[in-house]
Amino acid sequence: MGDLPASxxxxxxxxxxxxxxAACGSPRSERHPPAAPASPTSSPASAPAxxxxxxxxxxxxxxxxxxxxxxxxxxxxTIAEDLAVPWGIAFLPxxxxxxxxxxxxxxxxxxxxxxxxxxxxxxxxSTVDEGGEGGLLGLALHxxxxxxxxxxxxxxxxxxxxxxxxxxxxxxxxxxxxxxATAIHHNGGGLxxxxxxxxxxxxxxxxxxxxxxxxGSLNGKVLRVTDRGGVPSGNPFGNRVWSYGHRNVExxxxxxxKRLWASEFGDKGFDELNLIVKGGNYGWPEVxxxxxxxxxxxxxxxxxxxxxxPSGIAVVGGYAFLGALRGECVWSVDLASGKSRRWxxxxxxxxxxxxxxxxxxxxxxxxxxxxxxxxxxxxRIFRVTI
Numbered sequence: 001m002g003d004l005p006a007s008x009x010x011x012x013x014x015x016x017x018x019x020x021x022a023a024c025g026s027p028r029s030e031r032h033p034p035a036a037p038a039s040p041t042s043s044p045a046s047a048p049a050x051x052x053x054x055x056x057x058x059x060x061x062x063x064x065x066x067x068x069x070x071x072x073x074x075x076x077x078t079i080a081e082d083l084a085v086p087w088g089i090a091f092l093p094x095x096x097x098x099x100x101x102x103x104x105x106x107x108x109x110x111x112x113x114x115x116x117x118x119x120x121x122x123x124x125x126s127t128v129d130e131g132g133e134g135g136l137l138g139l140a141l142h143x144x145x146x147x148x149x150x151x152x153x154x155x156x157x158x159x160x161x162x163x164x165x166x167x168x169x170x171x172x173x174x175x176x177x178x179x180x181a182t183a184i185h186h187n188g189g190g191l192x193x194x195x196x197x198x199x200x201x202x203x204x205x206x207x208x209x210x211x212x213x214x215x216g217s218l219n220g221k222v223l224r225v226t227d228r229g230g231v232p233s234g235n236p237f238g239n240r241v242w243s244y245g246h247r248n249v250e251x252x253x254x255x256x257x258k259r260l261w262a263s264e265f266g267d268k269g270f271d272e273l274n275l276i277v278k279g280g281n282y283g284w285p286e287v288x289x290x291x292x293x294x295x296x297x298x299x300x301x302x303x304x305x306x307x308x309x310p311s312g313i314a315v316v317g318g319y320a321f322l323g324a325l326r327g328e329c330v331w332s333v334d335l336a337s338g339k340s341r342r343w344x345x346x347x348x349x350x351x352x353x354x355x356x357x358x359x360x361x362x363x364x365x366x367x368x369x370x371x372x373x374x375x376x377x378x379x380r381i382f383r384v385t386i
Contacts, residue, residue: 071319071332073343076385079362080115081377083108085128086364088139088191089312089354090148097354097362098148098165099381102135102369103128107148107170110381119170121161124152127184128370134158134182137189137250141165142227143197149176151189151201158182160191160201160229176229177240180218181206188219190252190262198232199225200242200276202249202262209285212245220246220284222262222276236279245282245296251313251322252276253355255335263310263322264299271308272299273320273333301338303331312364314355316386321361323350325371330363330384344384348372352381360385 080086085102092098096111098118105124108115126135134153141148148165150173151158159178164171176199180188186204193199205212205220212220215237224242226232231240251263260276269288274297283296288305290298301320303310309325320333328349329342344350344363349372352364361384367374 070334070341071317071386073321073330073332073361074385075344076360076383077112079112079381079383080108080110081380083115083364083379083381085135085366085369086352086379086381087135087137087189087366088150089352089362089364090139090141091354091357092141093145093357095357097356098139098141099352099364100136100139100150102126102137105136105152107136107139107150112383118168119163121150121152121163121170121173123154123173125155127153130184131370132184134184134187137187138191138202138252140191140193140199143193147227149191149199151191153182153187156182158187158189158203158206160199160225162227176227177201177218177223177225181208181211183207186248186265188246188248189250192252192254192260194224194254194260195258197227199227200252200260201225202246202252204248204250205246205284209247212247212284213281213286215239215241215244220244222246222249222252222260234278242278243276243280243282243297245280245284245286247284247288250311251353253313253315253320255315255318261313261315261320261335263313265309266302266305268305270299270302271305271310273301273310273313273322274299300335301333301340303340311351311366312353314353314361316355316359316361321353323353323363323366325349325351325366330361347380347382348375348378356383 086099087102088100090098099108099110103126105120109118124136136152138151147162149162158180160176161173163173183206188203190202201223211217222243223240248265249262262274264272266288280297289302310322312323314321322331330344333340348367351366354362364381365379367378
């Protein structure tokens, strides 16, 4: 869609948390080159407002209680290197993690200083040669620990499969959910189990924005399904749709209050950090970012599309941490105020951000995705303390 009228673009205001460095940016899809550096400033941020009674009434979400103090991120060593576009991640009880490579379809068991392949996901179709975003995307471990779930692209669709996991290798995939439209861009791909054992799945509009407002379509949505792909009781439309009006959501994360947060790519207006609520309409393609009293759910934080491209997301201690692809940094967002700050520059495109069991973050680069400039031993995953 074209540039939005000023009345539909409430630019977020925020006081400066700390001097910022070069700009994070977001393209219309992931494929645009990095933006030129900007002067050090803090990102605009949404001012929270009371949550409305109706999930489609415009207002910023009611935030959790303020954190005790602002975070400080410090890189604390490299966990793995010589990877190829690490995308999905699922932590294991011993602190290691299963990591999927988007374009090779390999699944690796990664621990500090070492990684080994435990299997691959058959039928994955990568669109990297076309500058695309499809392939092996999100991973999630079943609460029992016996199944690994994967969201991936095929020649015909995007789908969710599950594979048995015995701690050493993966079994054959079983289809959990299929028929999600695929395209070169906007494939979504986030997976996250809720505390109650239900599975949330984020999808993109697959380059057809009309799907996002259609509650009968699986695309441009956050979906809520059982661990076998069925429709759980309590879904707002009697199908798998939980929220709608999304353009391309890649990252999902729960906070300590069991609230679901999502990172979303904008087009020409704003990238977003959203609190996902039952039946919520997030506006695409009618609006990007906050629309004030316009009738759609407003984000807690937003960035002009030349400043972010948010993908992976983790929530720790009242803050969200988002990987910025075009912006080449990690954004932290205070969930109480919406104020944001950038961290960890100098590593190129950052996609993966995940909260490890020990309270640290695992942060992964995405310099081999066809849009970056790989350096020696890219891609990497490094450990970050908060």
